[in-house]
Amino acid sequence: AQKVTQAQTEISVVEKEDVTLDCVYETRDTTYYLFWYKQPPSGELVFLIRRNSFDEQNEISGRYSWNFQKSTSSFNFTITASQVVDSAVYFCALSASSGGSNYKLTFGKGTLLTVNP
Amino acid sequence: EPEVTQTPSHQVTQMGQEVILRCVPISNHLYFYWYRQILGQKVEFLVSFYNNEISEKSEIFDDQFSVERPDGSNFTLKIRSTKLEDSAMYFCASSTQKTGGQKKLFFGSGTQLSVL
Numbered sequence: 001a002q003k004v005t006q007a008q009t010e011i012s013v014v015e016k017e018d019v020t021l022d023c024v025y026e027t028r029d030t031t032y033y034l035f036w037y038k039q040p041p042s043g044e045l046v047f048l049i050r051r052n053s054f055d056e057q058n059e060i061s062g063r064y065s066w067n068f069q070k071s072t073s074s075f076n077f078t079i080t081a082s083q084v085v086d087s088a089v090y091f092c093a094l095s096a097s098s099g100g101s102n103y104k105l106t107f108g109k110g111t112l113l114t115v116n117p
Numbered sequence: 118e119p120e121v122t123q124t125p126s127h128q129v130t131q132m133g134q135e136v137i138l139r140c141v142p143i144s145n146h147l148y149f150y151w152y153r154q155i156l157g158q159k160v161e162f163l164v165s166f167y168n169n170e171i172s173e174k175s176e177i178f179d180d181q182f183s184v185e186r187p188d189g190s191n192f193t194l195k196i197r198s199t200k201l202e203d204s205a206m207y208f209c210a211s212s213t214q215k216t217g218g219q220k221k222l223f224f225g226s227g228t229q230l231s232v233l
Binding site: 035037045050091 | 152158159161162165173175206208221222223224225226227229
């Protein structure tokens with residue numbers, strides 16, 4: 001079975017601070033995919049990034065960066081110079097193919113990020 | 118960018134009534150999904166659908182639930198006899214990946230179902 005743990009329930013920062021959202025996952029599969037989604041107050045789920053288990057290269061996209069470490073089963077997400085518009089719930093998710101279940105995402109419980117002006 | 122469309126955005130119903138939640142996936146997508154999110158909780162997988170049949174379903178997806186792709190463009194979720202605990206945000210999603218869900222899922226903006 002797959003499991004995703006986001007230990008931080010809520011984080012509050014002041015604008016321009018850097019913030020890191022933690023994600024730890026569990027799977028027995030060697031091939032899997034990790035995702036981050038953002039859910040702003042309007043409710044929709046917005047895709048941010050997908051990584052596969054064979055690609056541990058960290059990625060930077062503008063103010064966003066991701067640190068994937070297989071050794072610790074972590075896929076952390078950092079926002080640099082946070083802005084008020086970054087306020088949202090952020091979900092980490094895992095897709096793995098054990099038992100043929102390669103169709104679904106298993107989500108973490110989410111981290112509510114509040115960026116104050 | 119193409120998007121998944123869900124209607125209605127809000128649905129209020131009485132306990133025991135049937136509801137149908139509607140979704141129009143992105144036109145060239147092959148895999149379709151329903152997820153739900155109870156207020157304040159994580160997003161949970163309900164069902165996946167490919168080639169006009171259910172590929173996988175979760176424990177939540179019991180006999181009260183059914184899905185259908187009636188006309189090649191719409192993808193619906195029906196709850197036969199709603200319960201209070203069915204109140205949640207329901208998300209439809211679709212993807213292109215032929216071999217499963219590893220590709221990016223495009224989510225709709227959700228239907229908030231309130232069962233009174």
